[in-house]
Amino acid sequence: xxxxxxxxxxxxxxxxxxxxxxxxxxxxxxxxxxxxxxxxxxxxxxxxxxxxxxxxxxxxxxxxxxxxxxxxxxxxxxxxxxxxxxxxxxxx
Numbered sequence: 001x002x003x004x005x006x007x008x009x010x011x012x013x014x015x016x017x018x019x020x021x022x023x024x025x026x027x028x029x030x031x032x033x034x035x036x037x038x039x040x041x042x043x044x045x046x047x048x049x050x051x052x053x054x055x056x057x058x059x060x061x062x063x064x065x066x067x068x069x070x071x072x073x074x075x076x077x078x079x080x081x082x083x084x085x086x087x088x089x090x091x092x
Contacts, residue, residue: 021048021086022048024082026045029045032075036070037063041061041062043061045092047049051085051086051087052090053090054090054092057071069092072089
């Protein structure tokens with residue numbers, strides 16, 4: 001692979017691409033947000049980098065021992081199913 005191709009692969013998404021991807025992620029999250037909010041929690045997308053969605057879990061989710069399970073079995077599962085190009089979801 002040429003040096004130019006390597007450098008180009010590390011470039012961030014164009015703003016319009018990132019906005020469209022973020023909108024799809026938010027739409028997927030809207031399906032699980034009511035359940036999270038019923039338990040006193042809140043989830044917010046902080047960033048999307050290289051196919052990884054970084055979310056902040058706040059409220060009751062911030063200190064809940066089940067937040068990792070909620071993240072992986074709920075949030076990540078739904079996003080991976082519905083948003084092509086996303087490969088993982090991580091808490092910040």
